[in-house]
Amino acid sequence: MKRFIGFVKKEFKHILRDYRTLLILFGMPVVQILLFGFAIKNEIKDSKIAILDRSKDYITEEITNKLLSSGYFLLYENLKSEDYIESEFRKGIVKEVIVFEEDFAKNLFGEGKSGIQIIADASDPNYANMLINYTSSIINDYLNTLHTGHNIQILINPEVKMIYNPEIKSVYMFIPGLMAVILLLVSSLMTSISITREKEFGTMEVLLVSPLKPLQIISGKVIPYVFIAFIDALIIIFMAKYVFAMPIEGSIILLILESVLFITTALTLGILISTISSSQQIAMMSALGGLMLPTILLSGYIFPIENMPYVLQLLSNLIPAKWFVIIVKAIMLKGLGFSYIWFETAVLVITNIVLFVISIARFKIRLE
Amino acid sequence: MYDLKISDVSKKFGDVNALRDINLDVEENELFGVIGPDGSGKTTLFRIAATLLVQDTGKVKLSGLDNIKDYKKIREIIGYMPGRFSLYPDLTVEENLKFYATVFGTTVKENYDIIKDVYLHLEPFKKRRAGKLSGGMKQKLALCCALVHKPKFLILDEPTTGVDPVSRNEFWEILRNLKSIGMTVIVSTPYMDEAKLCDRVTLMQNGCILSVQTPAEIIEGFGKKIFSIRTDALTDTLKFLNEYKYTENVFLYGDVIHYIDIRKEIKVDILTQYLRTNELKNITIKEIEPSVEDCFLTLMREK
Structure with missing residues (x-):
C-alpha cells in the first residue's frame, strides 16, 4: 500500500509541475462553455428579413409590427415587386422573405382567408425551418386575437410547444454534450499519454522490474485524473447553472455520481489506448481520432441520433x-x-467493467 | 556456484537474429563485463536476464530461478539499470531516489550505506530536476535508483555510455566497491578499455559470444606480435599496411598505428624496410605488449 501511495504521489507531482497542461486541463472547460454558450448559437435572434407588402393595409402593417417587435427579426428591406426576391436572397443577407397578397385585409374579412407566402433560404435547412416556425406562430397568434372580435370561422392551428427547453436555448443542448466531450478528453487523452510517456522515457522498464503490480501501476496512473476530471465536471455544472442559468431540475448528487461513473469509463478507455500504443503521439492520435470524433458525431451532442441512418443509430x-x-x-x-x-x-457500469478487465489482461508484464 | 546461467539462448526480432545460442555463466560475487559494439545484442541479453524479454529458445537461471516461470521472484532480488535514461526528468534528484525506494518497499535511509558512495557526488544537486543533470550525473542517479533496494544481483546496461572519462573511472570504482560488499554485477559497455576492470569479460558480436575469459587470460592467449607504428603520414601508412600481404590486423590507436603480423618471427627492421620502400619518413616502430583492446579488435576481425 505504501508503494502505491508513493506512486500516486509521484503522479500528482508530474501533473502539478506541468503548468501548461494544467492550464489546458482547467481552462479548456471554461473556454469551451463560454464559446458554445455565447458564440455558437442556433437560436433565432435579429434575423434579417425582407417584406413584400402588396396590400399595405392596417392588418399587414400590424403583422409586420408584431414580427419585428418579437426580437427575432430585423427588417432589412421593403421590396417593391416579386422580381427582387431572388436577387435579395442571392445577396445572402436576407434569410426570409414574407409576401402579403393584394387586398389582404379585404380578403381576410370578406372571404375568411388570406394568403401570406413565407420564403426562406434553405441553404441552412435547420435555420430555415426555425425561421418559418417562428414566423407562422407569430402570425397565427395575431390572427387568433383578431378572430375573437370578428365573426369569422375559427381556424384550427396546431399549437407547437417546446417542452424542457421552452425557449429552445442552444446552450441547454450543448452543455450535456460538452460535459461528455471534456470529461472524455481529460480522462482518456491524459491517462493514455501519461502511461505511454513512461514507456517512452524508459521508466516503464524499471517499473516493470519493480514489485509493483500491473493493477497498482494502472490505478496509480488513473487516480489523479479522476480528481482533475471531477473538478472539471464541477466547473461545467457550476458555469451551466450560474453563467447560463441552466436549470438543474433533478438531484445534483445524482448528477455528480453519474459524472464520476462516466469519468471512470473514459479513464478505462484511456488505459486501453495506452496498452496498444507505443508512443505518446500514437496515444494522442488514437484518443483524438478514435474517441473524440465518434463522440462528437455519434453521441447526439451536435447531430440528433434520431435523424441518422439506421446503421449509425x-x-x-x-x-x-x-x-x-x-x-x-x-x-x-x-x-x-x-x-x-x-x-x-x-x-456505463458494464462498459467500465469490461474495459477494465481487458486493460489489465492486456497490460504487458514484459517489454514485448 | 553460478549466479547466472544462460544456456543455448536465442532470440529473434522478426528476421533479425539478436542472440544466437548464447551460453554464459556468471559466478557469484563476480564483476562480469559484456563488451561489444552497438547492435551486438547486449541489451537484449540483459533484458532477458532482467525478465523484461522472453527468449525464443534456451534457459536462463538467475540465482537458481527461472527467468520465465519465477519472474516475480527474480524482480525482487535484482537491480536493473536500463541503457537509456530511465528517470523522471520533471522530478528532482531526491524525489527520483525516494520514489524508487518507495516502489521497491524500502527507504533511502535504510540502505543509505550502499548508495552513500554514489550519492555523495549527487548530494549538492539533490534539489535539481533530473532532466537538468549532466550525462554522468544522470547515470550516477540511475545507479543509485537501481541500488536503493539493496539488490543481490545488479544488471547494468551500458552505464558509462556518454559519460566523461573521469566519471567513468569513478563509476568503475563504485562497481568494484559493490562487488566487495558481496553483490554480483554484470555490466555491458561498448568501451573496450573498460574490459580490464572486470573480473571476467566476454566479447559479443552479431548476437554471438566470442570468448569468456579474464582480462589477463585474454592477453596471454593472444600469442602474436604487435607493433606500435608512428610516421608523419598516418593515413598513408594505414593504407600501405592494409595492402601488406603479412598483415593480420592494423588499426588506428589514438595517435599511433597498431599493427599485428601473421608471421611468428618478425623483426622491426623488416617492417621499417617495407614502409621505407613506400616513401614514408620519420618511421618509429616499437614492439609492445598487447592490451585487451588489441586482442578484442583482432578477435572480432577473425570472426
Whole structure:
C-alpha cells in the first residue's frame, strides 16, 4: 500500500509541475462553455428579413409590427415587386422573405382567408425551418386575437410547444454534450499519454522490474485524473447553472455520481489506448481520432441520433458518451430520478467493467 | 556456484537474429563485463536476464530461478539499470531516489550505506530536476535508483555510455566497491578499455559470444606480435599496411598505428624496410605488449 501511495504521489507531482497542461486541463472547460454558450448559437435572434407588402393595409402593417417587435427579426428591406426576391436572397443577407397578397385585409374579412407566402433560404435547412416556425406562430397568434372580435370561422392551428427547453436555448443542448466531450478528453487523452510517456522515457522498464503490480501501476496512473476530471465536471455544472442559468431540475448528487461513473469509463478507455500504443503521439492520435470524433458525431451532442441512418443509430449505442448525454439531460432538464436512468447507468457500469478487465489482461508484464 | 546461467539462448526480432545460442555463466560475487559494439545484442541479453524479454529458445537461471516461470521472484532480488535514461526528468534528484525506494518497499535511509558512495557526488544537486543533470550525473542517479533496494544481483546496461572519462573511472570504482560488499554485477559497455576492470569479460558480436575469459587470460592467449607504428603520414601508412600481404590486423590507436603480423618471427627492421620502400619518413616502430583492446579488435576481425 505504501508503494502505491508513493506512486500516486509521484503522479500528482508530474501533473502539478506541468503548468501548461494544467492550464489546458482547467481552462479548456471554461473556454469551451463560454464559446458554445455565447458564440455558437442556433437560436433565432435579429434575423434579417425582407417584406413584400402588396396590400399595405392596417392588418399587414400590424403583422409586420408584431414580427419585428418579437426580437427575432430585423427588417432589412421593403421590396417593391416579386422580381427582387431572388436577387435579395442571392445577396445572402436576407434569410426570409414574407409576401402579403393584394387586398389582404379585404380578403381576410370578406372571404375568411388570406394568403401570406413565407420564403426562406434553405441553404441552412435547420435555420430555415426555425425561421418559418417562428414566423407562422407569430402570425397565427395575431390572427387568433383578431378572430375573437370578428365573426369569422375559427381556424384550427396546431399549437407547437417546446417542452424542457421552452425557449429552445442552444446552450441547454450543448452543455450535456460538452460535459461528455471534456470529461472524455481529460480522462482518456491524459491517462493514455501519461502511461505511454513512461514507456517512452524508459521508466516503464524499471517499473516493470519493480514489485509493483500491473493493477497498482494502472490505478496509480488513473487516480489523479479522476480528481482533475471531477473538478472539471464541477466547473461545467457550476458555469451551466450560474453563467447560463441552466436549470438543474433533478438531484445534483445524482448528477455528480453519474459524472464520476462516466469519468471512470473514459479513464478505462484511456488505459486501453495506452496498452496498444507505443508512443505518446500514437496515444494522442488514437484518443483524438478514435474517441473524440465518434463522440462528437455519434453521441447526439451536435447531430440528433434520431435523424441518422439506421446503421449509425446502431453504432451510436457503442459510444459511452451517448448514454451519458441521455443521463445528464434527464437529470438536468427533466428532473428525473435514478429509476428513469437505471438502464443507461447499467450500460456505463458494464462498459467500465469490461474495459477494465481487458486493460489489465492486456497490460504487458514484459517489454514485448 | 553460478549466479547466472544462460544456456543455448536465442532470440529473434522478426528476421533479425539478436542472440544466437548464447551460453554464459556468471559466478557469484563476480564483476562480469559484456563488451561489444552497438547492435551486438547486449541489451537484449540483459533484458532477458532482467525478465523484461522472453527468449525464443534456451534457459536462463538467475540465482537458481527461472527467468520465465519465477519472474516475480527474480524482480525482487535484482537491480536493473536500463541503457537509456530511465528517470523522471520533471522530478528532482531526491524525489527520483525516494520514489524508487518507495516502489521497491524500502527507504533511502535504510540502505543509505550502499548508495552513500554514489550519492555523495549527487548530494549538492539533490534539489535539481533530473532532466537538468549532466550525462554522468544522470547515470550516477540511475545507479543509485537501481541500488536503493539493496539488490543481490545488479544488471547494468551500458552505464558509462556518454559519460566523461573521469566519471567513468569513478563509476568503475563504485562497481568494484559493490562487488566487495558481496553483490554480483554484470555490466555491458561498448568501451573496450573498460574490459580490464572486470573480473571476467566476454566479447559479443552479431548476437554471438566470442570468448569468456579474464582480462589477463585474454592477453596471454593472444600469442602474436604487435607493433606500435608512428610516421608523419598516418593515413598513408594505414593504407600501405592494409595492402601488406603479412598483415593480420592494423588499426588506428589514438595517435599511433597498431599493427599485428601473421608471421611468428618478425623483426622491426623488416617492417621499417617495407614502409621505407613506400616513401614514408620519420618511421618509429616499437614492439609492445598487447592490451585487451588489441586482442578484442583482432578477435572480432577473425570472426
